[in-house]
Every structure is written in structure tokens, then in C-alpha cells.
Amino acid sequence: MQAIVYQVVNIMGGYGSDYDTSTDADVVKKSAASYNIDAGRKYEGNKKALPPPVGKILITKAKLPLVVAVDVTGSMKTYPQMIFEKLCILYNEILLFLPTALRDTFEISFCATGDATCDQYPLQVTDFAKGRELDHNIQSLFPEGGGGGQCCETYELVAYYYARRCEMPSAMKDPRPIFVFIGDEGYYPTLPASGIFGLIGDKIDADVQSATIFEELKKKFDTYILRVKYGASDEEKINTIWQEALGKDHVAIMEDPRRVVDIIIGIVAHAVKQFSLYDDRLFTRQTPEQVKQVHAALKILGIEGAAATTVSMDVKIGTDVKVGKDGEGEGYFCTKCKKMHARGKLFEMHKEFAKKKRNA
Secondary structure (H helix, E strand, O other): OOOOOOOOOOOOOEOOOOOOOOOOHHHHOOOHHHHHHHHOOEOOOOOOOOOOOOOOOEEOOOOEEEEEEEEOOHHHOOHHHHHHHHHHHHHHHHHHHOOHHHHOOEEEEEEEEOOOOOOOOOEEEOOOEOOOHHHHHHHOOOOOOOOOOOOEEOHHHHHHHHHHOEEOOOOOOOOOOEEEEEEOOEEOOEEOHHHHHHHOOOOOOOOEEHHHHHHHHHHHOEEEEEEOOOOOOOHHHHHHHHHHHHOHHHEEEOOOHHHHHHHHHHHHHHHOOOHHHHHHHHHHHOOHHHHHHHHHHHHHOOOOOOOOOOOOEEEEEOOOEEEEEOOOOEEEEEOOOOEEEOHHHHHHHOOOOEEEEEOO
């Protein structure tokens, strides 16, 4: 393994949202980009990277901790920046589905992962935080854009840190803490003891098998990977090694990585048994095609409700609604008020009458 050298780069700009929540349809349908524009903030790439967490123990008293670890190597192209920009809505949306007892004790740790065999900043870890603190934490991560091109990055180093250096004394057993990797490549089979010492500070006698570390991580977190497609020739191999590490129902390939935040929200909503409420809001926020993409990923993960739901839906107000076109995509003609509505607006205006019928 190459020696890891850290250099200082400049950091500018900002990121985030106002951290308010709303059930108004027009607000719900705002994009992450719109939130950032309204707040006058922008995620920019030329940043000072976080130093490696040598000797640092990450502690959270949250009852429901969430970790989101993003691969920021070159093969991910522009996806890391896009993902970071979309994370502004993650915290707010999840709060809507949490039981009251969990809302004040839900925290997120973000991590940027690279390849410790060649990158300068292969392990960047933020503290667990909530609300406006997440702005600072997101902008502190530097998407280096490195990587070694071997179909592997050091995801196992991230797993080691959170498995052995993260303490969650108040975490619940149901729902369990949740860990989500976002990336396109596989992991190395072994963690060198020298690399662990250099980047984390643990002195161990021998190298560690990655399979062992992923088993330790799974004991602490319900662990998933949301994968970006890597390449036709290596795709099956990469997917297989992740399935071996995490289980087939914890590995999903995203049809469109822009849906990543909605998929994570769906995972959390399922964990707290609020998937139906999440699904209603998802249809309000996204187009039918986008909903289909989210459901496709959640179905692979075995998420309750997604497997039996398609975007082909009959929406009834009493018994008097006809499906039609409104010139802007799919819409519904409401004979109650003699107007066309988008699906989200239909429910907003006639919520007390609305009844869904899902077609398997």
C-alpha cells in the first residue's frame, strides 16, 4: 500500500436548506436544487479535505443513527457532487416519518470514501449531527475524484472504522441503526494492518479480512449498498461480492442515481414502519417514471409495499374520477370539481375523499 500524503486545498461555498418541513404539495415537489437556490447555497468541489480520523472515536447518543458513505473516486464521475446536493432534503423528509420519540434523537454521519492504495483523502468522516449542523458537515467533505481503476475501492476501511470506532450507546434494537454505502465498485479482500494504523490509529498484529469486518458492521448496523452501474464486463462480479458481504436483499443497483435520496428515505421509512405514508409523499414529489425507478430499487431490497406497487394506479374520489391527460404528463379528471389535477394536487385538494387502489 502506498504511503498516504495529505495536502491542504481551499474550501469555498456552502450547502443546505432551511430545515423546515411542509406537507403542502407545491413545497413537497420542490427539487433539492431549488432548496439550495432559495437558500443561496452551493456545493462546490474545491474543498479542504477532512483529515483521517486517527485516534477518533465517533460517539452518538441518537436512538436512530444513520450513516451515509459516498464513494468519491473518479469512476463515480459527477455523482458525488449531485448526491451531496440532494442530501439537503434527506434529514427533513425522514423526520416526517419518524415516531415522535425518535424525531429529536435522529442523527446522520456522512463519510467520503476513496482508495487508500492511491488517494490522498481515502477516509473522511463527519460527526453525527442533525439540522443545520449537517450543512457544515456536508461542505467539509472533499470529492477527490481519485481511485485506482482496479474495480475496488477501500470500502472495507470505512466499514472497519464504523464497526470498531463508532459508539452508539442509546441506539435502539428495533429499528436498528442504518448504514448506506453509495458507490460503483467492489472492495479489497484484506485490510493491511499498516493502513489501519496510518488512517485510524489502531495497532493490530495482523491484516484483517474484509469479510470479517463487514460481519462486524452488520452486527451494529442494518447495512446496504446502493450501487451505480460500473461497467458491463465487471458488473456481475462486483454485484456478487457485495451480495456475499451484505446479502442479496441489501444490494441494489440504481436505474438512476438521482433517485438515491428517495431510496434512502424509503429504507428508513420501512424500518420505522411508515412505508405507506412515505409512498404517498413519494408520488407527490416525483413523476410516475421516477417513482418506478425508486420502487425498482426498493423491491430488490425487499422493502415492504414496493414489491406490490406499480406506477399504474386508479385514484378514486368516491367513485367519480377518470384518468386522463392534462398536457403536462399523467393527470386525473375530477368530476367533483370538473378540473384536471396532477396526482399530488388531487390528494391535496380532496384528501378526505381520496382512496388508492394499487395494481400488483
